[in-house]
Amino acid sequence: MKIKKVLNNNVVVTMNEQGQEMVVMGKGLAFQKKVGESVDISRIEKNFVLQDTGISEKLNQLLQSTSDKYLDIVSEIYDYAVSQLPYKLHDYLYVALTDHISFAIERSKEGIQLKNTLLYEIRKYYKQEFQIGLKALDMIETHTGVRLDEDEAASIALHLINSQLSGENVETAVQVTEIVNNILNIVKYHYKTELDEDSINYERFLTHLRFFSIRFIRNEHTEETIDEFFYEQVKVKYETAYACTEKIAMYLQKNFDWQLTHDEKVYLTVHIHRVTYRQHKQK
The missing domain is CATH 1.10.1790.10 (PRD domain)
Incomplete structure (x- = not known):
């Protein structure tokens, strides 16, 4: 398993046996590593396949300013959502949710809470996605110690809904x-x-x-x-x-x-x- 791209010290992009791009995560996995070198399999803690080859570049840009711990949380949320929903999720969800959750936690720590004006509608019309959003809040709290409110569960649900639609624009x-x-x-x-x-x-x-x-x-x-x-x-x-x-x-x-x-x-x-x-x- 060769490194195709280094996203940071803990995250690299490689290829699996089927020729698909795969993001591999693990503490110190890419420390002092270069493109073309082998991945230390013993350090791998989590991995996920990207169907869209352009997503890894967007993750690369995002992780330059965001901790990869949020990507780890999102990977857990993604896996849970896939197990619950009847439709496929777009790879861009990794980028969108990582960005959203990291910003939401940053705002929460600063005492800034943004209300989701569609909370009532999302809870009412997208019950399954909203329940996944609530479960995601539990996962976020477990990993960060920060408890976000239901407005954020609705926002996460919106990202899931949008992932079914187009992959990128939550609007x-x-x-x-x-x-x-x-x-x-x-x-x-x-x-x-x-x-x-x-x-x-x-x-x-x-x-x-x-x-x-x-x-x-x-x-x-x-x-x-x-x-x-x-x-x-x-x-x-x-x-x-x-x-x-x-x-x-x-x-x-x-x-x-x-x-x-x-x-x-x-x-x-x-x-x-x-x-x-x-x-x-x-x-």
């Missing part, structure tokens, strides 16, 4: 969360009711809205698959739900210049009908 996750939240509010106001957040239909609707929003953020266009006759049938059969969909379409058109297709309107209408039907019928 993407914020935008998806805001779109989902606003659409749900439109549904609630249209039906003048709260939604049963424990129901399977609500979870299905929430999942649909997330991927629906992600496609918009990624500018992914879908071909029309629903014929005009079926579209007109849905409008008539689910008249109230379709009227709600039209309000959502107006919101998206006005705020994002997003023109909904017939397919998108049909799927939204069906989901809205499902998530509201039982409560609306009882009223």
